[in-house]
Amino acid sequence: MANDDGTDWAGYYAWSAGREPRPLLLAACEELGAGRGRLAIDLGCGEGTDALELLARGWSVLAVDAESAGLAVLRARIPPAAAGAVRVLCASFAEADLPSAHLIHAGFSLPFCAPREFPAVWARIRRALAPGGVFAGQLFxxxxxWADDPDMTFYARHQVEVLLDGLDLLRLEETERDGHAFSGPKHWHTFDILARKPLIKRPPAPAPR
Ligand SMILES: C[S@@+](CC[C@H](N)C(=O)[O-])C[C@H]1O[C@@H](n2cnc3c(N)ncnc32)[C@H](O)[C@@H]1O
Structure with missing residues (x-):
């Protein structure tokens, strides 16, 4: 069944059931090592596959999504022994309060943020990243x-580079390919982003003389 904006997220969760954790999330985990109780945020967590992977790797997890259907699937999959290490929050990107975290993952979710909301959401993600912390996620x-959808956010490469300014880029991979989504065939234009917040804030570059 479709939600208010016409997107059948429950159908998407059923379609993607049984998927593997996102490779970009696994790459971020390799960068950061075992969670050891540090906080990871999974933004737009859907049915929770990546949040569960983080739990299994020893992270405390804040799993955020605006759709209760996916969160219900996630809740049902949380191993009882890990229940104390996860908080499930039903909220939009614009509403969600983001605590300081060492890993923020947003797998194929941020493009569904409305363009008018995206700059503030992105600024909050950057603020919430702890020094040395890693952001992993996709932009379109x-x-x-889907680039003509006014309720979604799309960027050209130079704009993505501006968004990432001041972070250490571990990966910025732009891909274009014809493929499929839950909604049917589509052309994918994606940016895979893996970026680390520097431990020390860099001084601004000297003004040109
Ligand atoms: C394509 S799914 C990706 C789900 C999961 N991260 C994955 O990799 O399969 C996008 C998710 O973002 C959520 N979402 C979309 N817009 C949102 C918003 N404005 N605030 C919070 N969540 C949102 C949807 O409910 C959905 O679960």
Whole structure:
């Protein structure tokens, strides 16, 4: 069944049931090592596959999504022994209060943020990243099939680079390919982003003389 904006997220969760954790999330975990109780945020966690992977790797997890259907699936999958290490929050990106975290993952979710909300959401993600912490997630590019949807956010590469300014880029991979989504065939234009917040704030570059 579709939600208020017409997106059938419950159908998407059923379609993607049994998927593996996102490779970009696993790459972030490799960068950061075992969670050892540190906080990871999974933004737009859907049915929770990546949040559960984080739990299994020893992270405390804040799992955020605006759709209660996915969160219900996640809640049912949380191993009882890990229940104390996870908080499940039903909230939009714009509403969610983001505590300081060493890992923020947003798997194929941030492009569904409305363009008018995205700058503030992105600023809060950057603020919430602890020094040395890693952001892992996708943005969509302007050649994507869905790029004419006014309720979604798309960026050209130079704009993505501006968003990432001041972070240490571990990976910025732009991909264009024809493929499929839950909604059917589509052209994917994506940016895979893995970026680390520097431990020490860099001084601004000297003004040109
Ligand atoms: C394509 S799914 C991705 C789910 C999961 N991260 C994955 O990799 O399969 C996008 C998710 O973002 C959530 N979402 C979309 N817009 C949102 C918003 N404004 N605030 C919070 N969650 C949102 C949807 O409910 C959905 O679960």
């Amino acid at each position: 590019g302007t050649h994507d099939t």
